[in-house]
Amino acid sequence: MKRIIIILAAALAGTFSSCNNWLEHTPYDQVPGDELYATETGAQEALNGLYLGLLDRNLYGGELTVGMLEAMSMHYFIPTDHKYEELTSQEFTTSGSKSYFLNIWKGMYKLIAECNVFLANIEENRANYDADNYNLYRGEAIALRTFLHFDLFRMFAPAWSEENKTQRAISYYDHEVEQPTAYMTVEELTTQLLADIDEAIALLAKDPVLENTDYVSQGETFWDFRSFRFNLYAAYALKARICLTTGDKATAHSITTALLESRFPNGGTNNFMNVFPSVLDAPEDDPIGYTEMLFGMHDINRKNVYDSYFSTELQTTQICAISEARNSALFPEALDIRRENFASAPSISGTTPLMSITKYREQEAHPASDLLYRYDIIPLIKKGELYLIAAESSDNDAEKQQWLEELRLTRGYFENNVTGDLNQTLQDEYEREFFAEGQYFYYLKRNGITTVANPSSGEADATKTVSTSYFVFPIPEEETNNRTDN
Amino acid sequence: MKRKSKTGSFVLTKLPRMLLIMKSIIILLVCTLNVQAAAYSQQKKFDIALDNVSFSDVFRYLHEVSQYDFVYDSDAIGQMQTVSVNLQDTDIHSVLENVLAGTSFGYTIEDNVIIIRKQEMPGNPAAPQSKTIKGVVTDQDGNTLPGVTILIKGTTIGNITDENGEFHFEIPDLQNVVFVFSFVGMKSQEVAYTGQTDIKVVLEEESTEMDEVVVTGIFTRKAESFTGSVATYKGETLKKIGTQNILQSLKTLDPSFRITPNNQFGSDPNKLPDINIRGKSSISNIESEWGEDPNRPLFILDGFEVDLQTVVDLSMDRIASVSILKDAASTAMYGSRAANGVMVIETVKPQPGKVQVYYNGSFNIDMPDLSDYNMMNAEEKLAFEVASGFYDETIADELLEKKNLYNKRLADVRNGVDSYWLSEGVRVGFTHKHNLRVTGGNEAMYYSFGLNYTGNNGVMEKSGRDVFGGNINLVYRVDKLQVTNDFTYDWTKAFNAPVAFSEYVKVNPYYKKKIDPEHPKYLEVYTIGGMTYEIANPLYNASLKHKDETQTYGFRNNFQIEYRPVTGLKIAGKLNVTKQDSKSEAFKSPNHTDFDDTPQIERGSYTKSTTSSMSYNGDVSITYGKNFNEAHMLNVVGRWEFLSRKNYSDNYQAIGFPTDRLSNPAFAISYPTTGRPGYNEALTRTMNMMVTAGYGFKERYLIDLTIRRDGSTNFGKNKLWTNTWSVGLAWNIHNEMFMGDWANLLKLRFAYGNPGNNNQSFDTYLTYAYNTDYQNIFGLGAQLSSYGNKNLDWQKTRDMTIGADISVLDRRLSLTFDYYRKVTDPLIISINVAPSTGKDSYITNVGRNTINGFTVDLNARILDIPEKDMTWNVSLNGYHETSEYSKIGNRLDNFNEEMRTTSLARYRDGYSSTDIWTVKSAGIDPMTGKEIYIRPDGTYTFTYDQNDEVVCGNTAPDVEGVIGTSFWWKGLSFSAYLRYSIGGDYFNSELFQRIENIGSRTDRYNQDKRAYYDRWKEPGDHAQYRNIKDYSSGHQSSRYVQKNNYLSGESFALGYQFYGHKWLEKVGLKNLTVNATLNEIFRASTVKAERGTSYPFARTVSISINASF
Structure with missing residues (x-):
């Protein structure tokens, strides 16, 4: 009997010591965070998860690029009962409109929280990663977080101006929380975002993109295809975007001109123009400008974007299309290669002749292997914007004209192509360059333009007036109901 | 002594x-x-x-x-x-x-x-x-x-x-x-x-002395020497109350054991009852999110935890005894799982001896109880439609259409069409149960084999539940060693009715049920203003091919080894393995009217889901008990236990069936457009160590101490372990010298402890899932799926009980009284947060809920004449209970606001979980027919503002319990138990829906008679309900809060036991007992509300036979 007790006691002692291990189980259908961040590959999967999060249909895989923001930029023909009818008529209090705002708000902040969880966990597991890689992970995640905060700011806060500096902006998060942080003012937030993007730029100092001599679309490792992730140049471009929006035109100008001249803003040359060569070909080969994309998303199922927004098989209340009249007004120059992203679509029923937008249409075959992914992309920051920022931030008309001309030269125009009102040209170029990419809305907001096109009238140059509050989305009730500082 | x-x-x-x-x-x-x-x-x-x-x-x-x-x-x-x-x-x-x-x-x-x-x-x-x-x-x-x-x-x-x-x-x-x-x-x-x-x-057996022994599932002790509050009921006793299941019988016998009636699903045999022991301490907003009822007690069957469904399906004839452990001293052995009370079920054990055969059979007849329905007849309904202004119309074309419709309906009514739709879909259900058991063997090795079958046909057509079970119990004894093995196999098949009862209730009585020879798909088709209305016929839908069933297979094997090296010492090891698989299939015919607006190729649906669970549960225990010098009684139990349970489930759906003859998924056209297979897996592991010690001095002064340490995967990573403890004290005053002989039992009890609640599993880990919706050149990405609250703490209840057990006059009068106070602090609550935090809600520890209550159980043997073999007992039990929230602050204010549309409960400090929050009403204004609301400051208004809500009632009764009596005379027995409930409030939502909240299409559904007779029609009417022409959606006001006093005939039983009859032996019978019971046979209530809306309640008559050979 003694022996039994001894054996029993030994067995018990052994079991007790492993109790904690026994209670810490690994779910089969999920990966515990600890396990994921323990390896370099795991951290990379988590980082890639953040980029895939951008593809959400409520975010950049839909509403914020091709959907709602474009409709609100008055680019689409919106018949009665169209899903964007309420938004484009500034009926922001209907349940339909509210759900658009809520989904964006929730989705963006969820991604921000995920960035923060990522940052906290890679810091905790820093020892497991290569030191240079760690800086890049951190730099990319901070840049991405800044990008998200900045777009939330551009949507839900009043436009930047000296008077609005003390206005309520949005909440800012740099760590995971249970309760919301207080709203920052416009000034607090933009200062914070500039500090963040500077930190990201510093962390991305050894970005592999700097070693590329050609396009970024080569290689097979995690550090290739830099334009599908937040690389150093994209971070600079984002900084320029922020500076331009928040009144610091000088910085915006110095960054954009430096990059376009293959320099760093703080000195020294770089390979920017080699890595991102301009598109000069006809758009059927490259409708979006793959090589000019500083930062964008890759989606192997991008076909779904076309199917759910532009396909001519969609119902008239769903399809995003443009009237023929508005299209010809927008692209008067026959040489403009961006014109070819539209096709007349007699199959769309209705009295107004419409054209379908073919930018995101699935192509038959990929013509060249080095541009293998050109049909699977959704752009977020493009080289074209640098020309436009350089022009917009310049206070010298000659220089303004020069940057606009340079952009147009890459779009099929001949030399000396800019005549007439420079500001109008600038606005037109924004509209053409970012058609169905979600940026023109911010141009209107930034410049306080309230007389906008009326694309649903069927007339080429019909306009309508919106109020400035059209550009400030209401913060969803789910947020205001659950916080006290409204 | x-x-x-x-x-x-x-x-x-x-x-x-x-x-x-x-x-x-x-x-x-x-x-x-x-x-x-x-x-x-x-x-x-x-x-x-x-x-x-x-x-x-x-x-x-x-x-x-x-x-x-x-x-x-x-x-x-x-x-x-x-x-x-x-x-x-x-x-x-x-x-x-x-x-x-x-x-x-x-x-x-x-x-x-x-x-x-x-x-x-x-x-x-x-x-x-x-x-x-x-x-x-x-x-x-x-x-x-x-x-x-x-x-x-x-x-x-x-x-x-x-x-x-x-x-x-x-x-x-x-x-x-x-x-x-x-x-x-x-x-x-x-x-x-x-x-x-x-x-x-x-x-x-003498039921009044049933609780002489306390069975806790971990150890067995003499009741007199135990400090906890425990009630034990023999299987026999439970069966005398009713033959449905043990839970239904327990609620009659024990005032601490309560079942909240399910007003939607009534007597549906496939719905689990909502049970609690001594009140609901947890906030149930986590219930919906986590699927498991946080207030459900722990069920221990033969020493191992089982789920509620197993208890419901357990054949009553297999039950030897059921013990309800109520207070901290008795439940402390179960530590972190014990806060809701514990129900310990022991099945009948094999007996050595000659082979014996037992048979128990019971036959139930369930009749739908529709007495609370008060629907209009055809004439009334049409008159109501006229009165409500449905046929008034300003657009000339539509007026014509409506008048034509009215004339057609009127013609039907005049022709005598007055269909009684309540009789459709329901039936008199017949349930038969059989249990056969064989036991025998010699002292060293004995066994029992059992088979049981229940064929339950519910009161809704095509609904029911079949349960089949088999069990083999073996006992092997040699010297100081005893080995037992119990194996149980269960198979159940649940099938549900194709159409909910509410679908029949709402059909207008002026429609013909049948246009010979078959049920038409639509009872009426008409066009008004270019819109076509098709009134679906529930009888047609019910006649279509339909499948909605779940089959479950499973086994439990309990292996137990006991070794007693010396007297008083027992070393035991137990191992339980439970495996269960279930398969659910549902098929809806493509011809069903639900698919009227669906494209042809997507009509019809088939859903299949399977779940599978496997658990291992084992423990090792050492028990020592000794009486020193006839004065010092010592009992010590040390125990170590582990549990591991894994659940898997998956499901898919297929749509588009060309015809309903082919219900097989192979004939489906496709998967739903956005559908994809579901898969879920969960693992729960717990481990605990426990020591409990009891000491008694001369059976007068008793103390029980328990300490337990629990580890579980259910809580935060930083809170894997927790300790629970309890102290129990008791004083057997009747054993004191000074008491003399007048009291057979006079015991005072006190118990205090902090049992926990471990019913849910929470996401406490940071976890990632691979996003398969989106992929890019870098392959898959891991996306955050749960933040996890590493610091989520165990929910514990400080549980105090003061009780007394008294039995006097030669045990002819006995009383058990318990006062209890359960303080649950902190609660686990799901809190909604601002989405800018990246979360919609999170689970956290906040707030406190205090339950105070008492239970009384009084038994009197009024007649006891041994020479005539006659006894007559009367019993009365009841409880009163209050609850109060505190320490919540304003953290749930937003949640309260969100709940306004769905619930009348609010989480506010100083108020009860059972309070009914709504706006006070002063009734209907006789001039306008509008409702007048009372603001909290006492002023009147026509405007309904939810911010004016105050407590307008409390669903908890002042007192609720059962009055019972039983009579025995030479084998003839009779018993009756009536449930009474006084002082509770009820929000009559059925009334709210069926009288006022009808909408402008008043012709659409049949309504309660009161919608026609008792609504305001013209100025001066002192009506109970709003203007008959007011179609706006009504507001939940105190007008619908009604006093819920009721008396129901829970159980009546008549039985005869044949013993000493010569003919028994001639037919080879040792014993034969025949019982007849009536359950829920009547109900008198101050609330007139439709009960059992989707599935009616039932009145049950049953006959049971127990025989041994």
Whole structure:
């Protein structure tokens, strides 16, 4: 009997010591965070998860690029009962409109929280990663977080101006929380975002993109295809975007001109123009400008974007299309290669002749292997914007004209192509360059333009007036109901 | 300690020890029993010197020196003078002859018992001519009873039965001898001796003494020496209340055990009841999110945790006893799982002996209870449509269409169409249950095999539940080792009705049910203003091919090994393996009217889901119990337990069936457009160590201490472990010298502890999932799926109970009273947060809920006439309970606001979880027919503002309980139990929906009569309900809060037990009992509300037969 007790006691002692291990189980259908961040590959999967999060249909895989923001930029023909009818008529209090705002708000902040969880966990597991890689992970995640905060700011806060500096902006998060942080003012937030993007730029100092001599679309490792992730140049471009929006035109100008001249803003040359060569070909080969994309998303199922927004098989209340009249007004120059992203679509029923937008249409075959992914992309920051920022931030008309001309030269125009009102040209170029990419809305907001096109009238140059509050989305009730500082 | 035996004036010295032995047999604390007819040497010599002592002292002394037990009439002996005796080197015979010389008493020696009795013939000490009789004593189930006391009535001559329940002894050859058989927990029985040499006696259990032993599932103790609050019910007792399931019977018997009626699903056999023991301490907003009821008690079946469904499906005939552990002292052994109380179920164990066969059958008839429905007939309905202005129209074309519609309907009504739709879809359900059990074997190895089947047909057509089960129990004993193995296999098949009852209720009575020969798809099709309305026929939908069923297969195997190296010490190991698989299939015909707006190729759907679970649960325990010097009682249990349970589930859906003849998924056209297969997997692991110790001093002062350490995967990573503890104190006042004999039981109890609640599993880990919706060149990405709250703490309840058990007047009056206070702090609550935090809600520890309550259980044996074999009992039980939230602050304010649309409960400090929050109403304005609301400041308004909401009632009754009575006369039994509930409030949402909240299309559905008769129609009407032409959606106001006083006939039973009938033996039966019960047969309530909206409640009549062969 003694022996039994001894054996029993030994067995018990052994079991007790492993109790904690026994209670810490690994779910089969999920990966515990600890396990994921323990390896370099795991951290990379988590980082890639953040980029895939951008593809959400409520975010950049839909509403914020091709959907709602474009409709609100008055680019689409919106018949009665169209899903964007309420938004484009500034009926922001209907349940339909509210759900658009809520989904964006929730989705963006969820991604921000995920960035923060990522940052906290890679810091905790820093020892497991290569030191240079760690800086890049951190730099990319901070840049991405800044990008998200900045777009939330551009949507839900009043436009930047000296008077609005003390206005309520949005909440800012740099760590995971249970309760919301207080709203920052416009000034607090933009200062914070500039500090963040500077930190990201510093962390991305050894970005592999700097070693590329050609396009970024080569290689097979995690550090290739830099334009599908937040690389150093994209971070600079984002900084320029922020500076331009928040009144610091000088910085915006110095960054954009430096990059376009293959320099760093703080000195020294770089390979920017080699890595991102301009598109000069006809758009059927490259409708979006793959090589000019500083930062964008890759989606192997991008076909779904076309199917759910532009396909001519969609119902008239769903399809995003443009009237023929508005299209010809927008692209008067026959040489403009961006014109070819539209096709007349007699199959769309209705009295107004419409054209379908073919930018995101699935192509038959990929013509060249080095541009293998050109049909699977959704752009977020493009080289074209640098020309436009350089022009917009310049206070010298000659220089303004020069940057606009340079952009147009890459779009099929001949030399000396800019005549007439420079500001109008600038606005037109924004509209053409970012058609169905979600940026023109911010141009209107930034410049306080309230007389906008009326694309649903069927007339080429019909306009309508919106109020400035059209550009400030209401913060969803789910947020205001659950916080006290409204 | 002296105890009076039930027959009055006979006293057995050393009775306590004997009782102890008997108990041991019942509860198997002692491994083997050897009532040895020891060779007491009658020749043993000893010295004796006693001076002037009472006779009883002499016998006591002799007992000590000789080990003989003495049986005598204490009253007669007590009346005698004192005696002196002084003898050396003498044997027992000489001593007794010497002592009894000159008295009217003589003696006989039977084995080791010396019987002192009055001599019939003075001067003749020799016993009269004697005769040997023998027999066997069994209980109602045919189990033999060792240790039964048998005495000849009016004498001290007697014996006890041996381990086989057999007895034999010599009796004086007298006329008119009556034997009295008595045994603890059994009714005494008298048998007249008429010359038979073989006497068979069946003793009946006495329910009032049922709780003599406490079964906690971990150890078994004598009730008197335990400090906790425990109620134990025999399977037999439960079956007398009703034959549905044990839970329905328990709610009648125990005021702590409550079932909240499900007003939607009524008597649906496939819906689980909502149970709580002593109130709901957890906030149930986590219930919906996590699927598991946080207030559900813990169920322990034969030592292992099982789920509620297993308990519901358990055949009542397999149940030996059910114990409800209520307070901290009794539940502390279950530590972190115990806060909601514990229900311990023990099944019938095999018995050694000759092969015995038992059969139990019961046959139920369930009748739908539609008495609360008050729907309009055809004429009333049409009149209501007119009165409500449905046929008034300003657009000329539509007016014409409506008038035509009215004329057509009127024509039908005039032609006598008045369909009673409530009779559709329901039926009289028939349920039959069978249970067969075979048991037998020798002392070393015995067994039982059982089979049970329940075919349950619910009151809704095509709904029901079939349960089949088999079990094999084996016991192997050798020396100090006992090995048992119980294997149970279960199969169930649940099938649901195709159309909810509410679909029939709302059909207009002016539609014909059938247009020969078949049910039309639409009862009416009409066009108004270009819109076409098609009124679907529920009978048509019900006639379509349909499948909605779940099959479950599973087994449980309990293996147990016990080793008793020395008396009082037990080392035991147990292992349970449970596996369960279930498969659900649902098919909806493409012809169903639900698919009217669906494209042709997507009509019809088939859904399949499977779930599978596997669990291992084991424990090792060491139990030690010893009585030192007859004064210090010590019981110690140490135990280590582990549990691992894994659940998997998956599901998919297929749509598009060309015809409903092909319900097989192979004929489906596709998957739903955005559908994809679901898969889920969850693993729960827990581990705990526990020590419990009980000490009792002279059975007067008792203390129980328990400490337990629990580890679980359910809580935060930083809170893997927690400790729970309890203290129980009790004072058996009736054992105090100063109390005398008037109280049979007077015990005060106090228990305090902090049991926990571990019913849910929470996401406490940061976890990632691979996003398969989106992929890019870098492959898959891991996306955050749960943040996890690493610091989520265990929910614990500080549980205090003060109680008393009183039994007086020879146990004819007994009372159990418990006052309890349960403070749950912190609660686990799901809190909604601002989405900018990246979360919608999170689970956290916040707030406190305090429950105060008391339960009373009173039993009186008003009549007890043993010679006529007649007893009459009356019982009354009840409870009162309040609850209050605190420490919530404003953290749930937003949640309260969100709940306004769905619930009338609010989480606010100082208020109860059962409070009804709504805006006060002053009734209907006679001038306008609008509702007048009262603001909190007392002013009146027509405007409904949810911010004006105040507490307008409380669903908890002031007192609720059961009044019962039972009567027994020579095998005939009758019992009745009525539930009463006083002072609770009820928000009559059925009324709200069916009288006022009808909408503008008043012709669409049939409504409650009151919608026509009691609504405001013209100025001056003092109506109860709003303007009949007011179509706006009404607001939930205090107008719908009604006092919910009711009385319901929960159980009536009539039974007859055939025993001592000669014909039984002729047909090979040992015992036969027939019972008839009626459940929920009537209900009188102050609330008139439709009950059982989707599935009606049922009135049940059942007949059950118990037979043993």
